[in-house]
Amino acid sequence: MAERSEPLSERELDVLRRLAVGESNKAIADGLSISPLTVKTHLRNIYTKLGVSTRTEALNVALQQRLIAVAETSLAEAAAAQPALVEPAAEPADAPVAPGVAGNGANPAITTDAVPVVAPAATGHRWRAVSAALLALLLLLAAAFAFVQWQSGALLGETAEPFVETALGDSRWLSSRPLPQARAGRAVVALGLDVYAIGGETADGVVDDVDVFNTQNLVWRRAATKPTPVSDATAAELFGEIYVPGGRLAGGQPTANVEVYSPSQDAWRRAAPLPEPIAGGLALADGGFLYLIGGWGEAGALATVFLYDPAADSWRPVAPLPQPRAEPAGGALTGQLYVVGGSDGDAGQASCYSYDPPRDTWAACPDMLQPRADAGSTVLLNKLYVIGGTTGNTAGHGEVYDPNTRTWTVLNAPPGVLAWGAPGVTHVETRIYAVGGRQDGTLSDATLVYSPFTYQTYIPAAPSE
Numbered sequence: 001m002a003e004r005s006e007p008l009s010e011r012e013l014d015v016l017r018r019l020a021v022g023e024s025n026k027a028i029a030d031g032l033s034i035s036p037l038t039v040k041t042h043l044r045n046i047y048t049k050l051g052v053s054t055r056t057e058a059l060n061v062a063l064q065q066r067l068i069a070v071a072e073t074s075l076a077e078a079a080a081a082q083p084a085l086v087e088p089a090a091e092p093a094d095a096p097v098a099p100g101v102a103g104n105g106a107n108p109a110i111t112t113d114a115v116p117v118v119a120p121a122a123t124g125h126r127w128r129a130v131s132a133a134l135l136a137l138l139l140l141l142a143a144a145f146a147f148v149q150w151q152s153g154a155l156l157g158e159t160a161e162p163f164v165e166t167a168l169g170d171s172r173w174l175s176s177r178p179l180p181q182a183r184a185g186r187a188v189v190a191l192g193l194d195v196y197a198i199g200g201e202t203a204d205g206v207v208d209d210v211d212v213f214n215t216q217n218l219v220w221r222r223a224a225t226k227p228t229p230v231s232d233a234t235a236a237e238l239f240g241e242i243y244v245p246g247g248r249l250a251g252g253q254p255t256a257n258v259e260v261y262s263p264s265q266d267a268w269r270r271a272a273p274l275p276e277p278i279a280g281g282l283a284l285a286d287g288g289f290l291y292l293i294g295g296w297g298e299a300g301a302l303a304t305v306f307l308y309d310p311a312a313d314s315w316r317p318v319a320p321l322p323q324p325r326a327e328p329a330g331g332a333l334t335g336q337l338y339v340v341g342g343s344d345g346d347a348g349q350a351s352c353y354s355y356d357p358p359r360d361t362w363a364a365c366p367d368m369l370q371p372r373a374d375a376g377s378t379v380l381l382n383k384l385y386v387i388g389g390t391t392g393n394t395a396g397h398g399e400v401y402d403p404n405t406r407t408w409t410v411l412n413a414p415p416g417v418l419a420w421g422a423p424g425v426t427h428v429e430t431r432i433y434a435v436g437g438r439q440d441g442t443l444s445d446a447t448l449v450y451s452p453f454t455y456q457t458y459i460p461a462a463p464s465e
Contacts, residue, residue, distance in 0.1 A: 003358075006049045008067065015042045020059055020068045024264055025240055040239045040310065047287020053332040053379075054237060054285075056429070163218045165449065173414040174449040176433075177218045180211055182445035184437050187235035187244055187283075188376070188424025191263060195426055195433050196223070198244055198261075201231040203443060206250040210261070213435075213447065215428045224266045228257050232327075236283040238290050238310060240264070243271065245292045245308070246278040254279035254296055258308075272313045275306060280327040280374075284337050286357055291318075293339055293355075294325040301326040301345040305355070319360045322353055329377035329386045334403050338365065338384055341372045348373040348391040352401070368399055369408050376425025378432055380452065385411060385427075387434050387450075388420035414448050 008016065011032075018028045025043075029036045047053060050061045062068045165174045179197060186200025195213040199206070208229040212221050230247025237243075242261040249255050254277035260269050274292065281295025281302075290308040292315075294301070301324035306315045321339065328342030337355040341348060350372070352365040368386065375389030375398075387398035398411035413420060423437035423444075432450040439446065 003049070008046065008049055012042050012046050012049075013067065015039060016046060016058070016062055017068050019043075019055060020062070026264070037311065043239055044288030051335045053287045055240070165218065168448075169415040171412060171415055172451045174451070175414075176447040176449050177213070177220060178447055179436055179445040180220055180222075181207075181209070182436065182443040183207065184422045184443055185231035185233065185248075186424055186436060187233040187247075188426050188433075188435050189235040189237055189242055190426040190428050190433070191237050191240070191242060193428060194263070195428060195435065196235070196242060196261075197424060197435055198235055198242070199226055199230045199233050199247065200436065201443075206231045206248070213433070215431070215433070223263075224261070224268060226261070227259055227268050227270075228255065230255065230257075230279075232279040232296070234281055234283040234292070236285045236290055238285045243283065243285075243290055243308070245283055245290070246274055246281055246295065248279035248296075253277065254298065271308070271310075272315060275315055275317070276304075278302065278304075282328045282330050282339060282342075284330060284332050286332050286335075286337060289357075291337060291355075293330070293337070294321055294328050294342060296326045300324070301343060319355070319362060322362055322364070323349075323351065325349065325351075327374040329372075329375040329389070331377055331379035331384050333379045333382055333384060336403075338401070338403075340368055340377070340384070340386060340401070341375055341389060343373040347371065348389065365401075365403075366406055366408060368401075369410065370397075370399070374422045376423040376434060376437070378425050378427045380427045380430065380432060383452075385425070385432055385450075385452075387411065387425050387432075388413075388423040388437060390421045411450075414450075 014032060015028055018031060023031065025036050025039045029039045046058055050058055052058045052061055163177045165176045167174055181202055183200040183202045187198040189196050193215050195215060197211045197213070199208060206229045208225040208227070210223040210226055212223050213219070214221070226244065229250055230244070233244055233247035235242055235244045240263070242263070243258065244261070245258045246255055256274040256277045258271040258273055260271050261267075262269070276297060278292060278295040278297060282293040284291045284293065290310070292306045292308070294303065294305070296302065303321040303324040305318050305320055307318050308315050324344055325339065325342030326345065328339050330337065330339040332338075337357065338352065339355070340352045341350065343349065348371040350367040350370060352367055353362050354365050355362050371391050372386070372389030373391070376387045378385050382403065384401040385398065386401070397413045400409050400411050401407070402409075417439055419440045421438040424435040426433055430451065430453055432452065434448045434450065436446065437444050
């Protein structure tokens with residue numbers, strides 16, 4: 001098993017270089033003549049060794065450590081990999097002949113026995129190389145254009161009026177394009193440049209809708225609907241796919257269904273079900289495995305932690321939480337899984353626990369400043385951001401945890417937001433997105449954006465597969 005800080009192998013570096021130019025798992029597998037499952041294994045080891053949990057974080061760390069450089073693949077390399085699709089035009093019959101080479105009309109007394117010969121096909125090979133290079137360039141440009149169009153929804157026949165984000169007072173919060181429909185209890189996760197809002201509760205009940213927000217063009221588009229409508233759901237990205245384990249069915253009961261969305265195919269599939277029905281758990285990925293932590297079971301709040309192995313398509317229990325927690329927040333950072341807040345079945349809690357996957361042990365960390373359950377959370381640049389939640393009264397302000405100093409600090413709520421329950425929270429590059437939820441007890445369609453920094457750092461986000 002790979003260890004944190006262990007050097008990357010040559011094959012892992014090959015995978016990382018292809019990841020840096022935006023290749024999907026399938027493209028990487030085809031390019032390296034290996035199976036997609038082997039690619040996933042290499043990615044799992046890369047994440048573990050670099051101490052990250054997503055493609056974006058892996059690329060950021062790799063660039064910082066100079067493991068890769070931007071644009072690793074040259075045009076010449078691309079051309080060499082292309083078949084000769086364009087034949088050169090035939091040379092005229094009276095074309096000049098190289099000295100010492102017999103040709104049409106050449107002096108028959110001149111032989112080539114002792115003179116190196118330049119084959120007539122050499123010119124053709126040069127033309128083939130040039131043509132292949134030009135063709136490769138055109139294909140790359142066409143692919144880039146198609147990807148931009150797909151990201152904007154143009155290839156799906158979708159259009160939207162231009163939208164301009166607006167600042168909320170003098171805060172670091174912005175208001176972006178709202179959700180197509182107000183809802184809470186949906187799973188929210190980022191993949192590439194997109195934010196996915198999956199399922200949830202609307203004024204019409206529990207839905208199977210999947211809405212995708214492009215953070216570059218500020219357009220919401222509709223993706224393939226989830227097979228099983230759920231609310232009180234959680235989601236995590238693993239190897240370019242989105243896993244949604246459990247959730248609460250329209251009838252109110254938790255489910256053991258696990259459904260997986262592939263952005264490249266815009267399609268859902270079933271994975272192995274949970275060992276028991278769970279709603280309101282916390283899904284976290286550590287780069288190679290998926291964890292479902294706590295939640296509501298049929299008998300109340302759970303302390304269970306289940307690990308999913310994608311290679312075996314199976315779940316197994318690992319060390320349980322020190323205390324039962326439903327609707328907790330948390331994230332993966334510094335090689336640990338952090339679980340904060342949540343309900344013990346009676347009230348919101350301020351507790352903080354960290355899980356060490358290699359040792360399969362839990363340890364206490366400093367409590368939050370305020371008890372809260374059903375908060376949204378994300379990890380950005382080695383800090384855990386917790387936004388909203390409920391305590392009995394609904395919390396407006398958020399909190400930020402720094403594992404290096406083991407301290408919590410206040411994150412101010414957006415101006416005018418006094419109570420904010422169940423927001424869906426994730427991040428793309430250096431911006432945090434908080435989607436939907438309940439504001440002052442009312443279902444919200446808001447898409448709010450928080451910028452922790454006064455400057456913007458570009459982290460190349462890999463496109464969806």
